Amino acid sequence: MKKNYWKKLLVSMTLVASMLIGVAGCGGDKSGDANPTQGATSGEKTDDKQGGSATKDPVKVEPVNVFGDYNVTTDNITLTYWHYEDQGMADRMCEAFMELYPNITVENKVISDMSTDLSAAAAAGTFPDVFEGTDSDTALANLYWADITEYWNADPENQNLMPTINEYGIGMFDTSVRFAAPMRYWPSAVFIDRNVIETLNLDMPRTDWTWEEMIQLIKDATQYDPDMQYFGLGYYNRLDSLYGIAAVSKDVRQIKGEFGFNGEDFDLQYWAIGEQQFSDLKLAGYVAPQQSTQEMEDWTGDWDTWFGATGRVAVFSEGFWTYQNLWGVEGYQEQYGLDIVPYVTPNVIDEKEHNVIATMYMGGVSTSCKYPLEAYLLLKFMGWGVDGWKVRNEIYADTTITNDSGTPLKNAQMPVPLTLNEEVWAGYKALFPQDEDRKPYWDDYFASITRPVPYGWYSIAGYWNFCDQYFNSIGIHDLVDNGTAKAADYTEEATRQANYYHADAMITYFGPSGYNVLSDAELAKYQAVVDSFLN
Amino acid sequence: MSKKEKKQKKPKIKVGKLEKREARAGYFFTLPWVIGVIAFLLVPLAQSFKFMWYNIRITPMGMIYNYIGIGNFTNIWHEDPEFPQQLVTYIWQTCLEVPIIIVFALMIAIMLNGKIKMRAFFRLIFFLPVIIVSGPVMNMLVSEGAATIPSMNVQSIVAAFDVFFPTSVAESIGEMFSNMIMTLWYSGVQILIFLSALQKVDPALYEAAKIDGGSGWECFWKITLPTMKPMILLNAVYTVIFLSGNEQNTLITMIESAMFSGTKEKGYGYASAMAWLYAIVITLIVGLFALMLGSKKDVYDRKAKKFKKLQKKEERMKRRVIRRGERHAKKVARNSRRYTTYDGSGDY
Numbered sequence: 001m002k003k004n005y006w007k008k009l010l011v012s013m014t015l016v017a018s019m020l021i022g023v024a025g026c027g028g029d030k031s032g033d034a035n036p037t038q039g040a041t042s043g044e045k046t047d048d049k050q051g052g053s054a055t056k057d058p059v060k061v062e063p064v065n066v067f068g069d070y071n072v073t074t075d076n077i078t079l080t081y082w083h084y085e086d087q088g089m090a091d092r093m094c095e096a097f098m099e100l101y102p103n104i105t106v107e108n109k110v111i112s113d114m115s116t117d118l119s120a121a122a123a124a125g126t127f128p129d130v131f132e133g134t135d136s137d138t139a140l141a142n143l144y145w146a147d148i149t150e151y152w153n154a155d156p157e158n159q160n161l162m163p164t165i166n167e168y169g170i171g172m173f174d175t176s177v178r179f180a181a182p183m184r185y186w187p188s189a190v191f192i193d194r195n196v197i198e199t200l201n202l203d204m205p206r207t208d209w210t211w212e213e214m215i216q217l218i219k220d221a222t223q224y225d226p227d228m229q230y231f232g233l234g235y236y237n238r239l240d241s242l243y244g245i246a247a248v249s250k251d252v253r254q255i256k257g258e259f260g261f262n263g264e265d266f267d268l269q270y271w272a273i274g275e276q277q278f279s280d281l282k283l284a285g286y287v288a289p290q291q292s293t294q295e296m297e298d299w300t301g302d303w304d305t306w307f308g309a310t311g312r313v314a315v316f317s318e319g320f321w322t323y324q325n326l327w328g329v330e331g332y333q334e335q336y337g338l339d340i341v342p343y344v345t346p347n348v349i350d351e352k353e354h355n356v357i358a359t360m361y362m363g364g365v366s367t368s369c370k371y372p373l374e375a376y377l378l379l380k381f382m383g384w385g386v387d388g389w390k391v392r393n394e395i396y397a398d399t400t401i402t403n404d405s406g407t408p409l410k411n412a413q414m415p416v417p418l419t420l421n422e423e424v425w426a427g428y429k430a431l432f433p434q435d436e437d438r439k440p441y442w443d444d445y446f447a448s449i450t451r452p453v454p455y456g457w458y459s460i461a462g463y464w465n466f467c468d469q470y471f472n473s474i475g476i477h478d479l480v481d482n483g484t485a486k487a488a489d490y491t492e493e494a495t496r497q498a499n500y501y502h503a504d505a506m507i508t509y510f511g512p513s514g515y516n517v518l519s520d521a522e523l524a525k526y527q528a529v530v531d532s533f534l535n
Numbered sequence: 536m537s538k539k540e541k542k543q544k545k546p547k548i549k550v551g552k553l554e555k556r557e558a559r560a561g562y563f564f565t566l567p568w569v570i571g572v573i574a575f576l577l578v579p580l581a582q583s584f585k586f587m588w589y590n591i592r593i594t595p596m597g598m599i600y601n602y603i604g605i606g607n608f609t610n611i612w613h614e615d616p617e618f619p620q621q622l623v624t625y626i627w628q629t630c631l632e633v634p635i636i637i638v639f640a641l642m643i644a645i646m647l648n649g650k651i652k653m654r655a656f657f658r659l660i661f662f663l664p665v666i667i668v669s670g671p672v673m674n675m676l677v678s679e680g681a682a683t684i685p686s687m688n689v690q691s692i693v694a695a696f697d698v699f700f701p702t703s704v705a706e707s708i709g710e711m712f713s714n715m716i717m718t719l720w721y722s723g724v725q726i727l728i729f730l731s732a733l734q735k736v737d738p739a740l741y742e743a744a745k746i747d748g749g750s751g752w753e754c755f756w757k758i759t760l761p762t763m764k765p766m767i768l769l770n771a772v773y774t775v776i777f778l779s780g781n782e783q784n785t786l787i788t789m790i791e792s793a794m795f796s797g798t799k800e801k802g803y804g805y806a807s808a809m810a811w812l813y814a815i816v817i818t819l820i821v822g823l824f825a826l827m828l829g830s831k832k833d834v835y836d837r838k839a840k841k842f843k844k845l846q847k848k849e850e851r852m853k854r855r856v857i858r859r860g861e862r863h864a865k866k867v868a869r870n871s872r873r874y875t876t877y878d879g880s881g882d883y
Binding site for chain 1: 592593594595596598599601614615616617794795796797798799800802
């Protein structure tokens with residue numbers, strides 16, 4: 001009897017304890033510790049002291065009430081906005097928009113996986129009004145984006161954007177209709193560690209350097225050292241992407257996309273040169289090992305080391321965010337003995353003004369949206385609009401404003417403005433080193449990134465299908481990188497395949513079974529490419 | 536009297552109130568399961584069967600169906616060669632892993648059924664992985680290499696098997712060795728099932744066998760294993776289903792990713808076609824195990840049946856001999872009548 005009593009007591013106490021723990025776990029912290037990938041939030045006002053810091057008063061911007069022939073609604077409406085931004089930043093931006101348009105409530109959510117989240121939302125009938133995407137094929141194949149041409153053309157601000165956006169019709173996908181607009185822009189960047197250059201007694205290259213000068217520097221900076229080998233190049237972005245976009249003069253071929261895409265068809269011969277050159281550098285030992293590889297362990301003695309933190313690499317082919325998120329963090333460079341400055345992506349043909357390959361998220365208004373004008377205004381505010389960028393600059397400049405991880409928002413994937421507005425740029429440039437030694441490098445760099453060309457999956461219909469079903473499925477990068485094959489071997493077939501996938505996608509997305517915006521002549525042109533491939 | 540007439544003459548028994556009430560309660564208790572099966576099995580099954588013949592685009596305004604017949608299947612084979620490859624690997628791996636898991640689970644169950652100290656604690660220990668593998672913890676453990684044995688040289692094993700088997704089989708064997716810990720971790724539920732079956736074996740059987748001088752080894756083969764045979768089939772089926780629907784299964788990941796893929800070839804239709812192909816393969820594997828383990832009755836049943844057959848045969852023979860004797864007697868009698876003399880004396 002006694003034994004049973006203690007047994008029952010023990011079991012019941014355990015149950016009570018586990019229930020209490022469960023209840024406590026479900027309680028959630030309202031101070032902002034929620035998972036940034038979950039749930040929409042910004043219908044609620046954000047606590048100014050979130051992240052342990054106070055914000056300044058937001059910049060005063062005027063609302064737009066009349067837009068071309070349209071009036072912005074005065075009804076109380078709710079818009080949903082799905083994005084890839086840091087949750088803390090998005091909350092603040094939504095708040096600023098709602099202050100501008102008090103009758104509009106914005107609910108935002110971070111997208112964790114575009115295909116999964118959006119197709120699930122479409123199936124459930126809860127599709128967002130405005131969203132940004134990383135894969136345009138998904139959005140176009142499923143008619144996610146609505147036509148915003150009218151609003152875009154009526155907006156004078158859009159004439160003052162980085163020139164390639166209108167010149168190449170980025171977001172129009174080679175049709176006469178604008179389905180999307182660039183929202184977030186991170187140019188590719190070449191960085192140089194001045195400490196390594198100095199240690200190796202090399203000269204810093206001129207800022208308007210050429211491709212050959214960069215390759216030579218990579219070779220010169222690869223030197224044996226008994227303590228630890230020096231490598232010329234550390235890469236995140238492959239060199240073939242940088243090369244291919246600026247390989248030839250506009251007179252030879254107007255390249256406006258990866259793989260030599262000129263708006264109509266592909267020509268992979270330019271890519272092949274860059275690919276082969278990159279592979280040759282790797283095979284000859286000029287390229288630093290990647291993180292979490294045996295080579296890295298052999299080099300540094302630590303499997304997890306990142307080459308950018310070794311102080312033994314001269315040139316880096318990196319994303320723009322690498323500086324903001326890592327090297328630009330206070331104390332980071334001092335800790336690892338680095339002195340990183342940005343360089344203009346070198347031009348192959350020594351032209352002063354040239355295209356730069358870029359990561360560029362595209363945003364649009366969804367086809368199910370009931371308030372397209374208001375959604376367009378929200379899209380612009382969150383993406384390329386001057387008003388939005390003024391607010392952004394204010395937030396980025398205040399380093400006491402942090403996200404949930406305690407990182408200042410300017411160190412949390414801060415993009416580059418797409419507008420050429422001087423006030424915006426003055427505010428933006430002030431966020432970067434201002435000392436006389438480094439400022440000229442940054443000024444030169446910013447001056448060189450005004451002609452962005454997005455990676456293929458953002459701007460070319462069918463690009464991802466081509467990569468998924470041909471290019472990546474046979475592993476061309478790996479085959480060339482390890483010396484098994486030459487890039488030139490694939491040029492002809494890859495060009496043929498890329499043209500087919502593009503033409504097929506154009507018919508599917510923009511033909512009668514899709515948006516139906518192609519003329520008969522255009523349809524016939526794409527059909528001819530498909531037929532010639534299949535026959 | 537015909538069968539129909541017999542049936543009609545069967546007296547009708549009126550169902551009593553208590554019985555009705557019990558039946559209602561029965562239906563009520565099975566209702567959640569029935570609703571679950573309809574909502575989460577039959578409806579999705581029918582939907583996916585329909586979807587696999589279509590290319591489906593899920594737009595914000597609704598779903599667009601485009602009938603393509605067997606187009607999804609041809610796309611899988613022509614444009615997504617990884618799926619058929621993974622399917623073949625899956626077949627080999629399942630056929631290899633299921634016996635290993637079953638044998639391991641049986642061994643552990645027998646050990647845990649013995650009289651050992653801290654038996655409850657050990658039972659808990661062997662069931663713990665079930666809780667772990669059912670959550671994202673397993674993914675983290677696998678990514679950290681916890682499912683592998685570092686000292687095991689898998690490449691040598693693959694090279695050794697490659698000499699005797701096709702490469703895909705050798706690789707599957709290698710894969711099995713490299714995930715040995717994880718494979719054994721999947722045995723928790725099977726151990727429990729075996730344990731409950733072991734506890735139901737009549738101890739009198741062992742006692743009788745021991746009295747007759749049966750060793751432990753003999754008892755295992757002659758008593759334990761035949762009694763456990765239905766449970767072995769149950770566990771084999773359970774293991775196949777578990778391995779097939781598991782988070783670690785590459786095919787499940789591929790189907791899921793195809794389902795939510797926004798590219799024009801993939802989507803719900805394509806994923807449904809993949810899922811049906813996969814379901815057919817799983818059914819075949821389950822069928823294979825059912826044939827191997829379930830078709831034959833156990834040794835005692837077989838012997839009893841054989842004995843009964845023999846008895847029937849003997850009875851038939853006996854009846855035949857009797858009939859033959861009777862026929863013979865009649866024949867003799869007939870013949871004797873045929874050769875009777877006119878005077879009836881029989882003397883010629």
